[in-house]
Amino acid sequence: DTAVSQTPKYLVTQMGNDKSIKCEQNLGHDTMYWYKQDSKKFLKIMFSYNNKELIINETVPNRFSPKSPDKAHLNLHINSLELGDSAVYFCASSQGGQGSYEQYFGPGTRLTVT
């Protein structure tokens, strides 16, 4: 069974559109995250979500909004897509919010904005 899954794996869309990426974890973890990996492979935290508390990286545009229907899901919704949003987006989860807990990553969603 896949621990952290994301859909879709590939997403190609045009500028100005709104899209969502879904993430589900079956590990029973309390904390979930979204990361963005740019074309140079640099990974940057976008959001962390723990017990319904959302921690937002202040550099993330407000066009990005995470939505968590329950503890096992953290979806990423993006409004008014821009060319610069093209990247690979990774969802992750961890057992808790403490620093010693490793994070488990999904396979990624490659978003291409044309």
Added chain:
Amino acid sequence: AQSVTQLGSHVSVSEGALVLLRCNYSSSVPPYLFWYVQYPNQGLQLLLKYTSAATLVKGINGFEAEFKKSETSFHLTKPSAHMSDAAEYFCAVSDLDQTGANNLFFGTGTRLTVIP
């Protein structure tokens, strides 16, 4: 804030040779450190982690890393490279910010190429 620096964006080794990937951290408190591997078109997989227990940490696939406080380093090694080790490797440090959130801050990655 804590951070990590990976020296060398590309490392090439011959099959069977020693693998050494370098990571230095910057932290004012004892850090939690991680090494992740990313195979092409896949997500990140944890290789090993340091959480202030033993300074020599053994991970999966024959990798290990040694935490050296005096050198602020956490280099990743493997005695003998296999072709299947070719991948991107990321060092990361966990930073508990003022809200108590655990965020991973990654280095810029090192691409390992294994030459037959």
